Amino acid sequence: MIQKIVTMILALATLSGITAGCAPGSPVTPQPTATTPPRVVSPRTGWEERWEKTLLAAKKEKSALVYMAPSPETQRALTETFKQKFDIDLEFIIGRGAVLGERIFAERRAGLFLGDVVIQGNTVQLLTFKPKDVQEKLEPLLILPEIADPNVWLGGRFPFLDRDRTIIYFFASMRNYVGRNTELVKDGEVKSINDLLQPRWKGQIIMFDPTIPGSGSGWYSLVYGISGKEKGADYMRQFVKQEPVITRDDRMIVEGLARGKYKLGIGLLEGLFTEFRRNGAPIEWVRTMEGNFLAPSMGDISILKNAPHPNAATVLLNWLLTREGQTIVSRASGTPSARTDVPTAGLDPAGVLPPGEKFYLETEEDVLLKDELMARAREIFAPLLK
Numbered sequence: 001m002i003q004k005i006v007t008m009i010l011a012l013a014t015l016s017g018i019t020a021g022c023a024p025g026s027p028v029t030p031q032p033t034a035t036t037p038p039r040v041v042s043p044r045t046g047w048e049e050r051w052e053k054t055l056l057a058a059k060k061e062k063s064a065l066v067y068m069a070p071s072p073e074t075q076r077a078l079t080e081t082f083k084q085k086f087d088i089d090l091e092f093i094i095g096r097g098a099v100l101g102e103r104i105f106a107e108r109r110a111g112l113f114l115g116d117v118v119i120q121g122n123t124v125q126l127l128t129f130k131p132k133d134v135q136e137k138l139e140p141l142l143i144l145p146e147i148a149d150p151n152v153w154l155g156g157r158f159p160f161l162d163r164d165r166t167i168i169y170f171f172a173s174m175r176n177y178v179g180r181n182t183e184l185v186k187d188g189e190v191k192s193i194n195d196l197l198q199p200r201w202k203g204q205i206i207m208f209d210p211t212i213p214g215s216g217s218g219w220y221s222l223v224y225g226i227s228g229k230e231k232g233a234d235y236m237r238q239f240v241k242q243e244p245v246i247t248r249d250d251r252m253i254v255e256g257l258a259r260g261k262y263k264l265g266i267g268l269l270e271g272l273f274t275e276f277r278r279n280g281a282p283i284e285w286v287r288t289m290e291g292n293f294l295a296p297s298m299g300d301i302s303i304l305k306n307a308p309h310p311n312a313a314t315v316l317l318n319w320l321l322t323r324e325g326q327t328i329v330s331r332a333s334g335t336p337s338a339r340t341d342v343p344t345a346g347l348d349p350a351g352v353l354p355p356g357e358k359f360y361l362e363t364e365e366d367v368l369l370k371d372e373l374m375a376r377a378r379e380i381f382a383p384l385l386k
Contacts, residue, residue, distance in 0.1 A: 061310075133305075236377070334351075
């Protein structure tokens, strides 16, 4: 199927006079209700009828095409379950966000509306897709009362990522930034981000470059979220005096920490860190009292405008946000759900929010501020980057 799509794109892109008016009609959508925070379609008499109509129309469409980040287990679970439950095929085009974005925009410039759903991460959804105005508003498409209840979601609010309500996040994984060598740093020696400024850690810290996109700038963003822009900048100026080793080599950070060359590491790549730890390396994450970001990883969903299978996309959106849908994809991906009623047994504890621990939900504003924060980091960390 995907090869046929590629062939179609190459053939039709050479034709002139192709217009954007070839997409089928819009999905069955509910009438808007009163807008009381959070502005989610409230359950009301008749939702069952709307759901049945949408499901019937989706079955006639037979399939939906999803542009998704690489996650083979999640892809397999979605494909098998959705077919079994609704008799609707899910097809996937897999890739990183920027590459998929170029492909989708090229298709649309050629008058081709081939895809329905995008599942990616925060940065891609907000900085690649949203500026192109290709995402539907999702609020009118939320039909099932189970998903509209804000009380089942973290923080007691429905998980719209952006102000325009075109993106919904459904995963919430604890972001870990600071690691310690357990043979050189005792549990509890670093309880706060301020403990990293203690003189005994001078020259003993390695970190990923905070001036480029990645986990180093993610840690800076967290400090900003905790302290505010100016106090965060003041903190970083103090941190530079600790003379941390700056690198863009993920393996160098984890290996240096595991071998004891450095006592603390910041901005470690989580997958690599987990791999080393499972192989017996004496390393553990440090959880500071200020809390960490909860981020959706690759768990943001949006629906493209002029989708060729709008009803199948709507069914996928609604089902994916149910407890059943979230349990299946959470287990398949190994990522905690943003729903509070989805079990976390079997998931890596490092990514699960402990009861009572502080957390920050990464917002649209956080993502949009990253360029500004990285520019300031280039100024602050300049003495270490020469």
